[in-house]
Amino acid sequence: MAIDVSPTFKPRLPGYRFNLTGWASLAVVITWAAVAVLAPYLTPHGVGDIVDLDYFGPMSAEFPLGTDYLGRDMLSRILLGARYTVGISLAATLIACTAGVTLGMAAAVSGGWFDAALSRFLDALNSIPSKLFGLVVVAGVGSSIPVLILTLAIIYTPGSYRFARALAVNVNTMDFVTVARIRGEKLGYLIGSEILPNIIGPVFADVGIRFVFIVLLLSGLSFLGLGVQPPEADWGALVRENIGGLPFGAPAVMAPSFAIASLTIAVNLLIDNLPQKIRDRSA
Amino acid sequence: MSEKITSSWTGADDALVEHAIRRGASRRDLLQMLMAGGLAASAGSLVLARASTALADTPVKGGHLKAAGWSSSTADTLDPAKASLSTDYVRCCAFYNRLTFLNQGGVLQMELAEAIGTEDAKVWTIRLKKGVTFHDGRPLTSADVIYSLKRHLDPATGSKVNAIAKQMVDFKAVDPLTVQITLAAPNSDLPTILAMHHFMIIADGTTDFSKANGTGAFVCENFEPGVRSIGVKNKNYFKPGGANLDSFEFFAISEDTARVNALLAGDIQLAAAISPRSMRLVESQPGVALSKTTSGNYTNLNMRLDMAPGDKMDFVTGMKYLLNREQIQKSALRGLAEIANDQPVSPANIYHNKELKPKAFDPEKAKFHFEKAGLLGQSIPIVTSEAANAAIDMAVLVQQAGNAIGMKFDIQRVPSDGYWSNYWLKAPVHFGNINPRPTPDILFSLLYASTAPWNESRYKSEKFDQMLLEARGSLDEAKRKEIYGEMQVMVAEEAGTAIPVYISNVDAISSKLKGLQPNPLGGMMGYAFAEYVWLEA
Amino acid sequence: MNTHLLSLLGGRLLVALFTLFVVSFVVFGATQILPGDVAEVLLGQAATPEAVAGLRAAMHLDDPAILRFFYWLGGLVTGDLGTSYANNMPIAQLIGGRLKSSLQLAAATALFSVPIALALGITSAMLRGTLYDRAITTATITVISVPEFMVATAGVLIFAVWLKWLPSLSITRNVDSFGELIRIYAMPVFTLSFVISAQMIRMTRAAVIEALNTPYVEMARLKGASRTRIVLRHALPNALGPIVNAVALSLSYLLGGVIIVETIFNYPGIAKLMVDAVSTRDLPLIQSCAMIFCFVYLLLITTADIIAILSNPKLR
DSSP, X not given: OOSOSSGGGSOOOOSOXXXXXXXXXXXXXXXXXXXXXXXXXXXXXXXXXXXXXSSSOOOXXXXXXXXXXXXXXXXXXXXXXXXXXIIIHHHHHHHHHHHHHHHHHHHHHHOHHHHHHHHHHHHHHHTSOHHHHHHHHHHHHOOOHHHHHHHHHHHHHHHHHXXXXXXXXXXXXXXXXXXXXXXXXXXXXXXXXXXXXXXHHHHHHHHHHHHHHHHHHHHHHHHTTOSOOTTOOOHHHHHHHTGGGGGGTOHHHHHHHHHHHHHHHHHHHHHHTSOHHHHTTTO | XXXXXXXXXXXXXXXXXXXXXXXXXXXXXXXXXXXHTOOOSSTTEEEOSSHHHHHHSOOOXXXXXXXXXXXXXXXXXXXXXXXXXXXXXXHHHHHOBOSEEEOXXXXXXXXXXXXXXXXXXXXXXXXXXXXXXXXXXOBOOHHHHHHHHHGGGSGGGOOTTHHHHTTEEEEEXXXXXXXXXXXXXXXXXXXXXXXXXXXXXXXXXOOOOSSOOOSSSEEEEEEETTTEEEEEEOTTOSSTTOOSSSEEEEEEOOOHHHHHHHHHTTSOSEEOSOOGGGHHHHHTSTTEEEEEEOOSOEEEEEEOTTSTTTTXXXXXXXXXXXXXHHHIIIIISTTOEEEOOSSSOOTTSTTOOTTSOXXXXXXXXXXXXXXXXXXXXXXXXXXXXXXXTTHHHHHHHHHHHHHHTTOEEEEEEOOSTTHHHHTTTTSSEEEEEEOOOSOHHHHHHHHTSTTOTTOTTOOOOHHHHHHHHHHHHOOOHHHHHHHHHHHHHHHHXXXXXXXXXXXXXXXXXXXXXXXXXXXXXXXXXXXXXXXXXXXXX | OHHHHHHHHHHHHHHHHHHHHHHHHHHHHHHXXXXXXXXXXXXXXXXXXXXXXXXXXXXXXXXXXXHHHHHHHHHHHTTOOOBOTTTOOBHXXXXXXXXXXXXXXXXXXXXXXXXXXXXXXXXXXXXXXSHHHHHHHHHHHHHHHSOHHHHHHHHIIIIIIISOOSOSOSOOSOOOSHHHHHHXXXXXXXXXXXXXXXXXXXXXXXXXXXXXXXXXXXXXXXXXXXXXXXXXXXXXXXXXHHHHHHHHHHHHHHHHSOHHHHHHTTOOOHHHHHHHHHHTTOHHHXXXXXXXXXXXXXXXXXXXXXXXXXXXXXXO
């Protein structure tokens, strides 16, 4: 947000200018995405190999990020963990937010029984504790990566829906929507061209936050036995299994924490610094 | 490489010295033990730091102790027959008494019993102590003892030791303080069996276990399942002096790190069963000591012999060669374990067969056996869970070893919730975790006899069953030892249970807490610490 | 207009009640899917086929599920939550004290975090693009991207183990003074505030910024209203709907989602009770806990919906 100093009170600059923070966060996200894709070629050691007889080893030339609680190479584990954290979380976030926002807008525009039924259904879904939900899923359909992604998406769709609907309901009462409606525009046009551009800022912010939540919930679900199986682990699980190293400031617990922070902060800053043209199409 | 291990564990040298002293000291007790058929005097147990000074100290009276175990839930119970977790055992030991118990050397002692005698190991006469009263004031009589023991036979009680109790077929109150128990077949281990936590004596007719009416050193003041228990000193306790503490509070902090932190912050004085990885932290802090016990606790890899792939004996043998016991001991458990030889009788037990060597890690032999079983190259699922101590790490180690020889293992981590009811004993290849039991007879009857309730690999052998009966009924120690030795070989070679190591239990305690000694029945002084420890001002 | 408003509110409440009914059905269904036969779990190693059959009959487990559902619902409506399978204690007794503890912790966290989060969100929206705004944004995301158990563990290490300012556990025999109470709640409340504030701050900021872009704010600005006045009088009421929704969603986390905080600080709350119930397959207890979570959740979002409706004149 470096370029637009108090933008609300100044006429906006048109165009796709992208600021430095935006570029930097984009670079971080792309780097992690590349790591996720290339991980198997980058890891110096096997992800499950015990390479150090000591545990919570310090940073060294051989093990740049130290070793974990079993004496496995942290760098390799983080590189491979990127696949799960970046891949699964992004997929789940996109599914959850696309579904949630689309349904939310549709409900707000349609109103009536469609709105009521959908809202109640998603409320009911959201009110089931996610751990119970996870256990039921494991019991019902077994465990695999697609199931994990869908479970995460389902857990976070109602929240996204609720927020988008609350935004859309407000916009829906505006005059220009009423005009469009009188013009006889279809539901698709209304939500795509009239509502969405006017709520896109908060929706993007919501996507960013939801991404963080999903990254963190991922590790919780893999501990329920859903999805990622040992010896592989996502970043949250890496922090969790090495938490005993915290009193020593072991890199095994700090490194994955930094990895999570760098990814989530970059994703959110990227969203905040998207070019005006994309961010505020309402202008 | 071994240097690294020792340097990360500075208590090791002290421990060696102490271990030796303890062995010497306890030999004297051996003679007393023979009749009772208990455990090795050394018990493989040792106190690491400051234990010797603890022994020399004189108890201080008073104070409130807060201690934390590692698991507790709404299934917590005050019913000794249903006790299944450490928290239950701790409560039972504080609020009730047993007829007998095992002291720190594994030596059998009388508690509520004055004396136990038999002619033929079949009919046993138990004389009770005089003047023992329950918390509600009623005196202890033979009726209470008979009620307490007999209820294990009723399936409705849901007793965890029903299989062991079944051998007691007849109970007779000879007089108010004498009980006669007749066994289905001779069993010279009965006095030791009665030292198990489940055989606590409750008052005749008790059905309500929301409060504990026992004879124990503490009166139950508060019991909230899954939250905490509070006991206050029993003023009318039958043992002279009674408990040292005025009161104690026991709860569980399931998170390893949180439990250690609570101790370091001074909020509790005892953190039970700390993780091997917390040792480095605990040792670096002043005011904290460690108490280590290696008894027979183990996490084992079970291969059911009645299902594929375990129905091929070569698979089972191959797996036993594929277990890198040293790596499990060093990496997964950070040295807090002793290498085991695939059978449940630990070196802490006098019946342990030293001649039976653990199978050395030999991937080539393993490969040979897998090939012979026609399984090489197939993907074998292994069910593992946080529920069994270090089971996930062990699974990963097996998987790594398998990769090297072209044997693929598919690790299936399942929730610890419901692990024991849904996966343990059920999945074809899975992990189990077995707590120490005082005698080979109990271990074999519970885990390996053809009709054993927890026959993890469905091992069935008529010869084994017969040997079990023979050893049980014999009063000839040498012969028992020989039979048990042979049975250990049978289990190690034939059963589908691979037992890589015996896991040590390490309790971390505040240096103000004195009198905690290791006990072969488990950590926290065989769960009975509350009665014996004291707090220094 | 007032009767219209009343009927609107009444409708919302009725809908909430209906949802609760639907939820009760879903919860009951979910507990039926959980693997592990109840009778078998209860009997453990003593589960002979006859014993299991007998127990199943005694517990009416062989009745059709729909019958058991209405039986259970009937009990629920008349205030009879049933008895726990695991220890035969009345569910109400098991839940009572722990629900109170959970509500106390939730209330303390809400009182602490909501005002701060709203203030931070609104001010960073007003100062959009400034160093302050960027600092808040980055700090918020940093804070939320650290796993909860790490925040809690680090907190205990620093404040309880090293500095010894605060107790590491929240369970104590007696709370003698207000100061002691603060000391006990400090770390759990802080940890939870870390977790829930981020969403509220981000959403508040985004909603206020969006409202600032609307034509009538433009109008107010052209009329020469002060920046504070524009935000508080014009933008905020319009952004209230999304904001209260974000707050409600965040707060709903405070009852069932606090398992990590309850575990690390050994705080005897209802989230841990639920986890226990799931692991012992204590169906009546699972159902009761889940219903409590659902009830609180619906209460929060219905309140949020009503506030949203009231705040937008056009929706009334």
